[in-house]
Amino acid sequence: KPLVFSGVQPTGNLHLGNYLGAIRKFVALQDNNDCIYCVVDLHALTAQLVHEDMRSQIRSITAAFLAAGIDPKKHIVFNQSAVPQHAELAWIFNCVARIGWMNRMTQFKDKAGKDREQASLGLYAYPSLMAADILVYRATHVPVGEDQKQHLELTRDIAMKFNLDFMERIRATGLGIDIKVGDEPVHAYFPMVEPMIDGPAPRVMSLKDGTKKMSKSDPSDLSRINLMDDADAISKKIRKAKTDPDALPGEVDGLKGRPEADNLVGIFAALADRTKADVLGDFGGQQFSVFKPALVDLAVEVLAPINAEMRRLMDDPGHIDAVLRDGGERARERAEKTMQEVRDIIGFVQ
Numbered sequence: 395k396p397l398v399f400s401g402v403q404p405t406g407n408l409h410l411g412n413y414l415g416a417i418r419k420f421v422a423l424q425d426n427n428d429c430i431y432c433v434v435d436l437h438a439l440t441a442q443l444v445h446e447d448m449r450s451q452i453r454s455i456t457a458a459f460l461a462a463g464i465d466p467k468k469h470i471v472f473n474q475s476a477v478p479q480h481a482e483l484a485w486i487f488n489c490v491a492r493i494g495w496m497n498r499m500t501q502f503k504d505k506a507g508k509d510r511e512q513a514s515l516g517l518y519a520y521p522s523l524m525a526a527d528i529l530v531y532r533a534t535h536v537p538v539g540e541d542q543k544q545h546l547e548l549t550r551d552i553a554m555k556f557n558l559d560f561m562e563r564i565r566a567t568g569l570g571i572d573i574k575v576g577d578e579p580v581h582a583y584f585p586m587v588e589p590m591i592d593g594p595a596p597r598v599m600s601l602k603d604g605t606k607k608m609s610k611s612d613p614s615d616l617s618r619i620n621l622m623d624d625a626d627a628i629s630k631k632i633r634k635a636k637t638d639p640d641a642l643p644g645e646v647d648g649l650k651g652r653p654e655a656d657n658l659v660g661i662f663a664a665l666a667d668r669t670k671a672d673v674l675g676d677f678g679g680q681q682f683s684v685f686k687p688a689l690v691d692l693a694v695e696v697l698a699p700i701n702a703e704m705r706r707l708m709d710d711p712g713h714i715d716a717v718l719r720d721g722g723e724r725a726r727e728r729a730e731k732t733m734q735e736v737r738d739i740i741g742f743v744q
């Protein structure tokens with residue numbers, strides 16, 4: 395079975411972008427894959443070191459995973475800091491990755507802001523820890539939003555350089571696997587990960603500006619739908635969402651140059667598990683005054699049960715912690731197996 399890995403940072407309220415770009419895909423992938431889903435708390439330190447509510451944030455992301463329908467018995471749900479092997483492999487990857495590669499990362503540029511000298515070293519090395527998160531399980535498939543595409547390309551570069559630099563040792567230890575990179579056969583230790591970014595809403599945009607990503611850190615709460623929003627808040631935010639004055643087009647091509655319309659149609663399609671073309675088949679030629687109430691009904695229908703279940707789960711932190719402890723134990727076992735092999739390939743004495 396393909397091995398799926400992905401993570402979400404405990405850095406604030408989850409929003410519809412996190413849900414459609416990541417968590418909803420996590421749920422859909424459970425049936426045919428072996429899945430590992432992580433609350434990446436070490437990553438949460440990169441932009442801000444002290445979090446007064448770290449523990450409740452970790453529990454709330456875990457609650458969102460469970461409420462959305464992830465089965466923690468069949469799969470693994472855990473928090474990253476419980477498995478120190480992530481940080482160990484990240485150190486090795488810091489020595490594999492080149493500074494020039496890191497300098498190209500647009501997320502670092504966005505998150506570091508103007509005063510880059512004051513950004514943490516952790517924020518700079520973030521993609522290297524992300525590569526370790528995935529490769530410490532030798533996972534092959536990673537469902538993420540489109541904003542993570544560049545980090546996954548870097549993950550492939552790191553894996554490839556490790557494979558090539560240690561090629562002889564990988565052969566000598568017999569720990570390699572035969573993979574194909576393009577048409578080239580390569581004897582490798584780490585697989586080439588496949589990003590899973592497809593779907594009608596790979597990048598959910600702000601409700602106030604269709605050219606900006608929906609994000610936890612946007613100062614306007616009206617720019618996003620939070621998973622914890624009640625029906626009234628969802629309705630208010632969709633009604634107030636920016637649009638243009640035209641009716642919806644009949645074809646997907648007609649959404650070009652209309653970022654807000656494109657975004658709302660993409661959200662509808664993703665929530666309904668349909669394509670944008672399907673949605674326009676139903677709503678083409680209609681005004682937003684007709685489309686928005688239908689979107690409100692759909693968003694409430696999908697999100698209200700998740701919201702209610704999250705609240706119920708958050709009332710029992712003992713249960714959430716037990717899920718994380720159990721997942722952490724199982725994840726540690728797998729990660730330690732990889733690390734023993736990596737230490738062997740590198741030539742450490744153990």
Ligand code: AQP
Pocket residue numbers: 401402403404411412413414415416537538539540541542595596597598599607608609610611612
């Ligand atoms: N707007 C989005 N559309 C689609 N997918 C998104 N993701 C985030 N925003 C969108 C995906 O959610 C997963 C978890 O993201 P994260 O924990 O790394 O958080 P983030 O990307 O830092 O979230 P924000 O809201 O964008 O935070 P800030 O405001 O700090 O920039 C990932 O798979 C991500 O792609």
